[in-house]
């Protein structure tokens with residue numbers, strides 16, 4: 001028996017698994033549906049995501065990762081086990097080595113929790129890598145040269161901003177401001193302005209279908225349904241792009257400021273490289289309409305959206321797995 005090494009992007013919103021030699025074999029939401037009374041796991045991933053906001057009292061749809069770290073250890077472990085069983089690496093091969101991506105500023109205790117969950121899920125040896133580094137590699141950057149590369153990885157729970165050179169992070173910042181917070185801002189806006197309660201799935205739909213963060217860059221509208229706070233009855237309203245741009249402005253500027261902070265701490269030679277090469281945006285949150293335009297205007301450097309931004313980390317783990325023996329020797 002030989003083992004297939006696997007790379008895992010253990011995200012707040014989505015889990016992607018890359019198997020060496022096969023590519024990305026799993027891409028599912030990080031959600032687990034559980035029976036509140038018995039603690040039994042009912043559904044995981046896509047099937048559980050469909051239940052969010054629609055469960056009866058005894059069933060709970062849980063997102064075990066919050067802000068990019070493990071909020072519920074047991075449920076994370078159950079989710080990882082389920083996904084690893086699903087891809088069936090254990091059935092055909094001996095225990096795999098695992099390369100797992102995590103945000104830059106998690107504590108030692110959190111790192112240990114992630115490692116333990118992976119080991120219990122069948123990992124022979126588990127290595128952790130910092131997310132922005134892997135995202136940059138997955139986006140096609142050659143971070144191993146002595147020149148500056150800047151990546152802004154906007155996920156569901158965290159945004160990681162990093163400048164990399166010679167294979168390592170030179171300056172970075174990780175903030176708990178990303179896709180989930182945008183959804184929340186939209187939800188609060190609709191509640192405040194329209195006295196309408198909507199679910200997180202609806203606010204994500206609004207974000208994807210009509211939102212923009214660059215004033216005047218998009219002119220769409222969407223009809224959404226929710227529960228009227230006064231009458232308690234269902235009601236439909238129409239929301240437009242410019243409203244959402246205003247609702248998201250403050251949150252988006254937290255990301256702009258983090259990128260500015262990182263640039264301010266970057267050694268001048270590397271800053272010069274970034275002017276030439278530009279900044280790469282990765283992660284699902286980078287798909288937010290106008291994000292590239294806004295960052296380019298604010299940072300005064302070219303900004304590019306990576307190809308398939310949501311799979312950059314998983315692709316990056318694939319590239320790193322090619323050198324896993326080197327990583328193993330160094331850890």
Ligand SMILES: Nc1ncnc2c1ncn2[C@@H]1O[C@H](COP(=O)(O)OP(=O)(O)OP(=O)(O)O)[C@@H](O)[C@H]1O
Pocket residue numbers: 009010011012013014015067068154155156157158159178179180204207208282283284285286287288289309310
């Ligand atoms: N077209 C889109 N426009 C705006 N946001 C989007 C779009 N598509 C996906 N997203 C958002 O991307 C986020 C998920 O991105 P991703 O899968 O990269 O995060 P993650 O890796 O799970 O999170 P983290 O890195 O914080 O752990 C969600 O908030 C989702 O709503």
